[in-house]
Structures are given as C-alpha cells and as structure tokens.
Amino acid sequence: xxxxxxxxxDVDINLAPIIDCLTVIVTFLxxxxxxxxxxxxxxxxxxxxxxxxxxxxxxxxxVELKDAQTMVVKVEGKESRKTEIPSKDGTWDQERLTQELTxxxxxxxxxxxxxxxAEETVTYEDVVRNMDTVRKTIPAVLLGxx
Amino acid sequence: MSYSLRKKSxxxxxxxxxxxxxxxxxxxxxxxxxLILVFLLKTYASGAVAITPSADVNLPLAGxxxxxxxxxxxxxxxxxxxxxxQPVATLAEYLFDKKDLQTNGASRTLAQAFDKERQRxxxxxxxxxxxxxxxxxxxxxxxxxxxxxxKAVLASAATHGYTDFKLAVFDKNN
Numbered sequence: 001x002x003x004x005x006x007x008x009x010d011v012d013i014n015l016a017p018i019i020d021c022l023t024v025i026v027t028f029l030x031x032x033x034x035x036x037x038x039x040x041x042x043x044x045x046x047x048x049x050x051x052x053x054x055x056x057x058x059x060x061x062x063v064e065l066k067d068a069q070t071m072v073v074k075v076e077g078k079e080s081r082k083t084e085i086p087s088k089d090g091t092w093d094q095e096r097l098t099q100e101l102t103x104x105x106x107x108x109x110x111x112x113x114x115x116x117x118a119e120e121t122v123t124y125e126d127v128v129r130n131m132d133t134v135r136k137t138i139p140a141v142l143l144g145x146x
Numbered sequence: 147m148s149y150s151l152r153k154k155s156x157x158x159x160x161x162x163x164x165x166x167x168x169x170x171x172x173x174x175x176x177x178x179x180x181l182i183l184v185f186l187l188k189t190y191a192s193g194a195v196a197i198t199p200s201a202d203v204n205l206p207l208a209g210x211x212x213x214x215x216x217x218x219x220x221x222x223x224x225x226x227x228x229x230x231x232q233p234v235a236t237l238a239e240y241l242f243d244k245k246d247l248q249t250n251g252a253s254r255t256l257a258q259a260f261d262k263e264r265q266r267x268x269x270x271x272x273x274x275x276x277x278x279x280x281x282x283x284x285x286x287x288x289x290x291x292x293x294x295x296x297k298a299v300l301a302s303a304a305t306h307g308y309t310d311f312k313l314a315v316f317d318k319n320n
Binding site: 016018033037038040041065121122124125131143145146 | 172175179182205209313316
C-alpha cells in the first residue's frame with residue numbers, strides 16, 4: 001500500500017505483518033468457535049406444592065412416553081380419558097400428538113401446562129424431541145415420573 | 147476502498163519484477179481477511195449460552211426457548227456426571243450404580259455435590275448481598291442418556307433446591 005505523508009514523502013505500509021496477525025486471529029477463531037448454537041429448553045418437575053392463589057386448571061394432562069415409541073395422553077379433571085397413540089413408521093407419531101393436544105387446548109382454554117413422563121429406558125433425545133413438539137401447542141412442560 | 151482502487155487492483159493482482167520474481171498484491175488479501183475476521187467475531191459473539199459440552203456429549207436438537215444464562219451446570223455423559231466440570235459420580239453405560247441410588251431415586255454422591263454447591267452459594271450470600279441462592283440448573287446431557295438417569299439427576303438436584311431446570315440443546319433453527 002502506498003500513501004503520502006504530510007511532509008510530502010511517500011510512505012509504504014508493510015501489509016505482510018498485518019496479514020500474519022489476521023491469519024493467526026482467523027485460525028484461532030475458526031478453531032475455537034462452534035457453529036452450532038447451543039440454547040436451553042425450560043423445564044420444571046411435576047412435584048411439590050401447587051402455587052398459592054391460582055385456580056386449578058379444568059383438566060390435568062399427562063403425556064407418557066412408552067417403549068416402542070408409543071404415547072399415552074391422560075386427561076383428568078372435568079374430562080377423564082386415556083388415549084394411546086401408537087408409533088407411526090417405527091417412530092413417535094408427533095402429528096397425532098399435536099392433534100390431540102390442539103383438540104384439548106381448544107376445549108379447555110385454561111390449559112397452559114402439562115406433565116411429560118417417560119419410561120426409564122426412553123432416551124433423553126426422545127424426551128426432548130417430544131417436549132419440543134408439545135411446547136408448540138402447550139408452552140409449559142413439566143417433567144414427571146418422579 | 148473506492149471503486150477505482152478496486153478496479154485498479156484487479157489488474158495488478160501480480161507484478162513481475164525485472165528479475166522475474168512474482169509479487170502478490172496483498173491489499174486484496176488483507177480485505178478478505180478483514181471480512182472473514184468480522185464474520186467470525188460476529189459468530190463468536192452471538193452464542194446464547196456459555197456451554198461447552200465435552201467431546202463425548204452429543205446434545206439433542208430442539209427449538210430453544212432461553213437466551214443468555216449463567217447457572218450451575220451438570221453434565222451427563224456415558225461414563226459419569228460432572229458438576230461445574232468436576233467429576234462427581236460414575237456411570238456404567240449411562241446408568242447409576244444401584245447402590246448409589248436412594249429410595250427417592252436420587253443419587254447419594256450427586257446429592258452431596260449439589261449440597262456442597264448450595265452451601266457455597268449460601269456462604270457467598272452471607273458476605274455478598276448480590277449473591278442469592280439460585281434454583282436454576284442447566285442439564286447438559288448426551289442424547290442417549292436414558293430417562294432413568296435424568297430422573298435420578300433431577301431428583302438429586304431438587305432435594306437441594308435446584309428446581310428450575312434448563313435443558314441444553316443444539317438449536318435446530320440455527
């Protein structure tokens with residue numbers, strides 16, 4: 001790079017050391033940065049004392065994850081029933097789960113949370129995957145089965 | 147850099163001197179490096195949560211709900227459980243030793259570690275008003291961990307006041 005100083009003399013800036021520094025910084029950043037963003041999912045545990053001064057919801061909903069990718073949606077309260085959702089193509093039928101929860105949400109507008117429980121052998125990945133699906137319809141998900 | 151300079155540099159990509167040496171025009175290279183540096187710095191700064199999972203921990207994918215977070219971290223891998231990067235309990239293929247589990251499902255060794263962390267927070271709170279016992283716990287677990295182990299960890303934490311759980315996941319929207 002060629003510049004002219006105030007005194008009229010030509011000054012050459014040596015870019016080579018700048019390139020050296022940039023190469024080192026870029027290499028360090030490439031090595032240390034992760035391009036997969038990590039975030040968090042909010043969860044609580046379905047245990048303990050209910051919050052004071054809050055009316056109990058019309059229905060209490062529990063989704064149980066069973067072995068062999070089957071799910072059971074339990075509804076207790078004003079309506080009481082148990083719906084089993086079998087696996088679809090060897091995996092969790094999340095579409096059917098969403099339909100079930102959307103139907104419940106439409107009937108009971110005060111339904112704002114549910115409990116998600118799983119059998120002991122169900123993997124964390126499956127729990128998180130189903131939790132993610134449930135949260136699209138009912139945002140507050142508590143972990144149960146304790 | 148102005149358009150005229152850019153145009154000029156296009157035609158001066160290399161310069162051959164009288165003795166045959168080829169000199170690279172490194173001004174353009176400096177431009178590119180600067181752009182890469184800015185991009186990397188931006189990527190570096192946009193990470194929501196300061197969590198670095200161990201190499202053997204593969205987090206599950208999900209849509210995230212939380213932003214920046216500083217809380218006690220517990221990491222569950224195939225061979226053990228770490229609290230704040232300190233190994234506290236041993237696992238055999240993701241499972242606790244049955245002798246280590248109490249009747250309420252909590253792990254004895256893990257409960258001791260959580261108790262120690264809680265005591266530390268209480269002690270700090272006595273000397274510093276800004277430090278208050280925090281109920282938040284970030285769970286950094288491998289996707290293959292069975293729910294039995296997750297339950298044991300959460301039960302151990304809950305008995306010592308950690309009830310606000312945050313599950314660390316890879317953001318599938320990113």
